Amino acid sequence: MVKKKSTKKSSEYLKSEEDQSPAITAVNGNINGNGVTLSSTPTFCLSLNPNKEHKPDNYDDLALEYDPMLFTCLERYLPPSLLSSSRDSKLHFMRDILLKYSPEGERIRPLHKELYSMHATNFFVPSFLKAIHDNTEESFRSIMSEPAPGIFTFDILQPQFCDLLLKEVENIEKWVCDTKCKIMRPNTMNNYGAVLDDFGMETMLHKLMEDFVRPISKVFFPEVVFYPEVGGSSLISHHGFVVQYGIHKDIDLGFHVDDAEVTLNVCLGQEFSGGELFFRGVRCEKHVNTETQAEESLDYSHVPGRAILHRGRHRHGARATTQGRRVNLILWCRSAVFRELKKYQTDFSSWCGVCQREKKVRQQLSISAVKEELLKKEGESTS
Numbered sequence: 034m035v036k037k038k039s040t041k042k043s044s045e046y047l048k049s050e051e052d053q054s055p056a057i058t059a060v061n062g063n064i065n066g067n068g069v070t071l072s073s074t075p076t077f078c079l080s081l082n083p084n085k086e087h088k089p090d091n092y093d094d095l096a097l098e099y100d101p102m103l104f105t106c107l108e109r110y111l112p113p114s115l116l117s118s119s120r121d122s123k124l125h126f127m128r129d130i131l132l133k134y135s136p137e138g139e140r141i142r143p144l145h146k147e148l149y150s151m152h153a154t155n156f157f158v159p160s161f162l163k164a165i166h167d168n169t170e171e172s173f174r175s176i177m178s179e180p181a182p183g184i185f186t187f188d189i190l191q192p193q194f195c196d197l198l199l200k201e202v203e204n205i206e207k208w209v210c211d212t213k214c215k216i217m218r219p220n221t222m223n224n225y226g227a228v229l230d231d232f233g234m235e236t237m238l239h240k241l242m243e244d245f246v247r248p249i250s251k252v253f254f255p256e257v258v259f260y261p262e263v264g265g266s267s268l269i270s271h272h273g274f275v276v277q278y279g280i281h282k283d284i285d286l287g288f289h290v291d292d293a294e295v296t297l298n299v300c301l302g303q304e305f306s307g308g309e310l311f312f313r314g315v316r317c318e319k320h321v322n323t324e325t326q327a328e329e330s331l332d333y334s335h336v337p338g339r340a341i342l343h344r345g346r347h348r349h350g351a352r353a354t355t356q357g358r359r360v361n362l363i364l365w366c367r368s369a370v371f372r373e374l375k376k377y378q379t380d381f382s383s384w385c386g387v388c389q390r391e392k393k394v395r396q397q398l399s400i401s402a403v404k405e406e407l408l409k410k411e412g413e414s415t416s
């Protein structure tokens with residue numbers, strides 16, 4: 034059974050947190066300036082809803098680093114067990130929370146600021162830059178392999194960029210561990226890794242999609258790229274994350290389709306064995322669980338710095354990473370227009386393997402019918 038891999042909705046995430054305790058352990062918001070959804074340890078719990086009956090204390094007489102009014106307002110969100118505590122204990126609890134989420138508190142500090150905006154010449158290998166610059170099918174094909182229809186592999190990232198990004202990921206991991214903050218994991222199937230968009234890389238990754246993935250997709254996945262000049266624009270949003278495999282991390286990844294029209298997957302390293310991707314053909318929703326034809330099977334071994342680009346509906350999974358640590362940067366690129374149009378279509382023969390075969394059969398049947406008709410007519414005229 035092919036799973037649909039998707040992003041965790043923040044509402045789902047909060048719900049699962051709430052299930053553990055009536056007080057929320059999740060604070061949802063832009064608290065570190067990066068839009069990270071976090072939930073802190075239970076010592077830092079606030080209630081989801083204010084207790085409107087509670088009469089808060091007054092903090093005006095105290096010299097505090099925040100406006101006393103803030104404490105008065107926040108008090109209604111304290112866990113019920115604290116509401117009747119002394120003013121001092123309430124104050125202590127609230128100050129801890131505010132300090133934790135203040136800009137100077139436990140905010141994550143980027144290690145390598147140069148990763149947060151697009152510096153194409155520092156990020157990409159020259160062959161890739163040239164192909165993008167030339168922007169023709171020929172230039173793209175000159176740097177790519179297509180080991181199976183609709184799957185393209187090519188060198189993309191410089192080794193130094195991979196190293197810096199790996200260090201940045203380690204920095205995020207360390208921050209998560211030190212602050213005991215819970216972050217949104219990349220999707221419903223990966224339990225490790227991080228959503229880079231949430232850590233300040235959204236603008237850079239958006240550029241990666243717009244200026245690099247979109248031109249290639251226009252050529253190789255024309256059905257998902259609509260042209261802005263004729264009113265529709267597509268591949269307009271993205272979800273950018275890293276996945277991590279190895280000991281004490283995810284080991285493998287089940288068979289699935291991505292919540293994306295086009296997926297860019299780049300291996301960042303480091304040393305590892307296993308972790309091959311396996312592909313089993315592109316399918317529309319209706320045919321997602323149909324059999325694989327021999328020619329649709331492909332196993333691909335990741336190489337650091339090398340990208341694999343495929344349709345999100347190309348069924349795939351990842352084999353166990355048996356040794357070492359593997360980290361991949363993944364950019365799910367989405368088209369709202371394509372999704373909308375798909376609702377009104379039934380034939381996806383331009384990309385679904387089964388729709389394609391069914392169409393061929395229909396065409397062959399109609400050719401045979403015409404032939405038969407012609408032969409019949411010829412027979413009648415010569416008799």
Ligand SMILES: O=C(O)CCC(=O)C(=O)O
Pocket residue numbers: 038223276286291298310349350351361363
């Ligand atoms: O582990 C990989 O390289 C593939 C990950 C993947 O398919 C995904 O995150 O959607």
Ligand SMILES: [Fe+2]
Pocket residue numbers: 038289290291349
């Ligand atoms: Fe995937």
